[in-house]
Amino acid sequence: AQSVTQPDIHITVSEGASLELRCNYSYGATPYLFWYVQSPGQGLQLLLKYFSGDTLVQGIKGFEAEFKRSQSSFNLRKPSVHWSDAAEYFCAVGATSGTYKYIFGTGTRLKVLA
Amino acid sequence: GAGVSQSPRYKVAKRGQDVALRCDPISGHVSLFWYQQALGQGPEFLTYFQNEAQLDKSGLPSDRFFAERPEGSVSTLKIQRTQQEDSAVYLCASSLDLNSPLHFGNGTRLTVT
Numbered sequence: 322a323q324s325v326t327q328p329d330i331h332i333t334v335s336e337g338a339s340l341e342l343r344c345n346y347s348y349g350a351t352p353y354l355f356w357y358v359q360s361p362g363q364g365l366q367l368l369l370k371y372f373s374g375d376t377l378v379q380g381i382k383g384f385e386a387e388f389k390r391s392q393s394s395f396n397l398r399k400p401s402v403h404w405s406d407a408a409e410y411f412c413a414v415g416a417t418s419g420t421y422k423y424i425f426g427t428g429t430r431l432k433v434l435a
Numbered sequence: 436g437a438g439v440s441q442s443p444r445y446k447v448a449k450r451g452q453d454v455a456l457r458c459d460p461i462s463g464h465v466s467l468f469w470y471q472q473a474l475g476q477g478p479e480f481l482t483y484f485q486n487e488a489q490l491d492k493s494g495l496p497s498d499r500f501f502a503e504r505p506e507g508s509v510s511t512l513k514i515q516r517t518q519q520e521d522s523a524v525y526l527c528a529s530s531l532d533l534n535s536p537l538h539f540g541n542g543t544r545l546t547v548t
Contacts, residue, residue: 325477355536364439364526364539365478372534411477422491423468423537425477 323348325414327426334402335434342397342429344412353415354395355423356386360408368410371395382406407433437461439540441527447546448517456512456543460529467510468537469502470526478526484510485533517547 324347334340346352353372357365369380376388386397395412412426440459448454460467465486470478471494480494486507495502499518504510514521524544528537 357539362541364441364541365528365537366539367536370536413477422480422483422494425470425479427475427477 323414323424325412325424325426327410327412327429329429330427331430331432333432333434336404337401340397340399340402340406340431342410342412342431344395344397344426345393346395346412346414347393348414354386354388355413355415356380356384356395356397357411357413357425358382358408359411359428365411368397402431402433404433404435407431439527439529439538441525441540441543443543444541445544445546447548450518450547451516453513453515454517454545456514456525456527456545458510458512458527458529458540460508460510460527461538462508463531464529464538465507465532466530466535467504468528468530469510469512470528471496472524472526472542474523481512481525514545517545519547521545522547 326345355370356368359365368384369378371378371388379385384399388395409428409430411428413423415423442457467484469481472478482492482502484504499515501513524542526542528539530537
């Protein structure tokens with residue numbers, strides 16, 4: 322069955338520190354992979370996506386993610402966190418051929434200490 | 436341009452009432468999705484439209500849930516005889532096509548008392 326696991330429910334980092342949010346997926350075919358961010362009371366904003374090609378993808382707000390097929394992972398990273406990055410982050414997976422049932426993880430809530 | 440717009444932002448309904456939630460997708464977006472996000476959870480798929488055609492409604496939790504998109508633009512999610520377990524944020528998303536990322540609205544928070 323298709324699934325997305327985000328093992329960390331909460332993460333706290335100090336401003337300026339590096340960040341890595343974990344995402345593991347289970348999918349029968351080559352997936353589309355996404356990271357979304359959700360601020361309180363807001364909808365989800367796309368940070369970055371992986372469809373094919375280079376396994377290291379760059380996104381907005383200085384985020385990047387690396388697709389590792391052998392580990393079924395798509396971890397999100399940022400070298401230096403800003404206080405405004407505090408939010409909830411969702412990893413999602415979809416099929417490469419015309420499906421629409423994106424499956425979301427349960428999210429990781431990021432807290433940034435000043 | 437304008438993003439996905441949802442209304443109302445908040446809705447409080449007494450158990451047993453019917454509610455209607457509206458979604459205005461980005462102009463020209465063919466695909467429209469409804470997701471349900473319970474507290475502390477990720478969004479879960481409810482239903483999908485391609486233009487006016489509802490191609491998948493397998494995620495709708497019961498026959499009290501009904502969605503439509505009659506002219507291929509605005510969509511309405513209707514919940515009849517609301518129950519407390521229907522309390523959640525209902526997110527609408529649209530995309531240019533199936534291979535494009537989703538653009539989400541800010542959601543409607545439904546509270547059933």
